[in-house]
Amino acid sequence: MRAHYLHFLILLGILAGGAWAFFYVRTDRYLQLLVGVATAAAYVLWGIIHHVIQRDLHIKIVVEYILIGAIAAVLLFTLAL
Amino acid sequence: MNFLHIARHLFIPHHSNNHRPKALHVDALLFYVLLLSVFNLSLRFIRTRSDVLGYATDIHAEQLLAGTNAQRASAGLSTLSISAPLSQAAAAKAQDMFAKGYWAHNSPDGKTPWDFIIGAGYRYSVAGENLAKNFSTSQGVVDAWMASPTHRANLLKGSYRDVGFAVVNGTLNGEETTLVVQIFGATPVPKAVVAQVRAAPLEIEKTAAVSEAPPKTLVFTPLAPVTTPAPLTLAFTDVTKIPKIDVPTFTRQVASVFLGILIMILAMDAAVIAKRGTVRVAGHNIAHILFFATILLFSAMMRRGSLL
Numbered sequence: 001m002r003a004h005y006l007h008f009l010i011l012l013g014i015l016a017g018g019a020w021a022f023f024y025v026r027t028d029r030y031l032q033l034l035v036g037v038a039t040a041a042a043y044v045l046w047g048i049i050h051h052v053i054q055r056d057l058h059i060k061i062v063v064e065y066i067l068i069g070a071i072a073a074v075l076l077f078t079l080a081l
Numbered sequence: 082m083n084f085l086h087i088a089r090h091l092f093i094p095h096h097s098n099n100h101r102p103k104a105l106h107v108d109a110l111l112f113y114v115l116l117l118s119v120f121n122l123s124l125r126f127i128r129t130r131s132d133v134l135g136y137a138t139d140i141h142a143e144q145l146l147a148g149t150n151a152q153r154a155s156a157g158l159s160t161l162s163i164s165a166p167l168s169q170a171a172a173a174k175a176q177d178m179f180a181k182g183y184w185a186h187n188s189p190d191g192k193t194p195w196d197f198i199i200g201a202g203y204r205y206s207v208a209g210e211n212l213a214k215n216f217s218t219s220q221g222v223v224d225a226w227m228a229s230p231t232h233r234a235n236l237l238k239g240s241y242r243d244v245g246f247a248v249v250n251g252t253l254n255g256e257e258t259t260l261v262v263q264i265f266g267a268t269p270v271p272k273a274v275v276a277q278v279r280a281a282p283l284e285i286e287k288t289a290a291v292s293e294a295p296p297k298t299l300v301f302t303p304l305a306p307v308t309t310p311a312p313l314t315l316a317f318t319d320v321t322k323i324p325k326i327d328v329p330t331f332t333r334q335v336a337s338v339f340l341g342i343l344i345m346i347l348a349m350d351a352a353v354i355a356k357r358g359t360v361r362v363a364g365h366n367i368a369h370i371l372f373f374a375t376i377l378l379f380s381a382m383m384r385r386g387s388l389l
Contacts (some may be wrong), residue, residue, distance in 0.1 A: 009373065010314065011368055018103050022379050026228070027229050027384075028388070029215075029383070029386075029387055032382075032383060032384075039379075043368075043372050045363070047364055060107060060363075061362065061364050067107060067110035068364070068373075070114045071117065072373070075117060075380070078117060078120060078124065078332050078336065079332050081125065081329075
């Protein structure tokens with residue numbers, strides 16, 4: 001359970017870092033896209049590593065995290081139009 | 082199957098959907114990715130072929146001047162006067178960027194901002210250039226310049242006396258673009274004035290800044306519009322466009338509604354599963370919610386405008 005909280009703290013760190021970087025490059029849309037996609041990729045990685053450590057990783061879970069990341073990436077590319 | 086059954090199947094964990102709302106199944110997520118991709122491609126296709134979709138723009142040189150001077154005044158600096166040659170140089174620079182398809186201070190063939198200034202017939206002792214593209218309002222441009230340390234330093238440089246603006250709409254590298262060019266300058270101080278300035282220590286420091294951008298001994302190659310500066314300058318001072326659908330507003334609304342609905346389904350699923358104590362193979366809803374909330378934050382922070 002303690003490891004679970006630690007994992008979520010790391011996730012919060014990743015998302016907060018992404019948000020800070022996104023704000024930092026706010027005058028450059030292409031850099032913003034890059035930060036957005038990097039944050040999505042980091043999230044997918046976090047999900048997979050978290051479930052590996054929890055020993056409940058399944059191919060369905062991997063696909064789920066990849067698709068969640070893909071939704072975010074396509075949305076960001078649409079917002080950048 | 083009535084409406085309630087369909088809604089339960091889509092949004093509530095139940096044995097009919099293997100204890101995971103159908104709207105969160107992997108095939109549903111794949112469907113969303115494809116749907117959003119089609120939406121993205123459709124917007125790209127429609128915006129280039131119709132006037133319905135576009136970018137709302139309302140930028141005026143007068144407002145840019147007022148905004149710039151307001152910032153300088155609040156910093157205790159002298160206000161800048163609009164200079165026709167500098168505005169002409171700015172217009173020539175914007176036209177050059179569209180013609181040669183670049184977004185940079187120097188052109189691909191090596192032309193610098195100083196070449197445009199000299200070409201417009203402005204003899205400068207110090208000069209600078211701020212660029213912006215794809216902002217929707219004049220205030221948005223000034224705010225972005227003030228938020229960027231290098232542009233802010235240019236905008237608040239004490240040695241500048243004159244400024245010129247060009248606001249031009251066109252197609253840059255296949256993308257509809259509104260360029261804003263701001264060129265600062267000051268002409269050499271007459272000898273008599275320099276003598277007075279030297280009497281005051283504070284002013285001596287300011288004149289020292291002159292050396293930051295000394296006039297270059299370039300061959301004077303006047304641009305074609307030099308002989309008729311006024312019409313060119315006037316033609317590039319304002320861009321006002323009001324499309325039926327503003328693309329950034331529309332995409333932000335679609336993203337907010339889509340993510341809002343997904344977050345609600347995830348939250349409902351998490352609550353029901355926690356209450357029932359169901360064990361299943363699936364990702365973490367709370368993590369997904371946190372991630373989508375961050376993407377919502379990104380969409381609020383995303384701006385089309387860029388600076389250089």
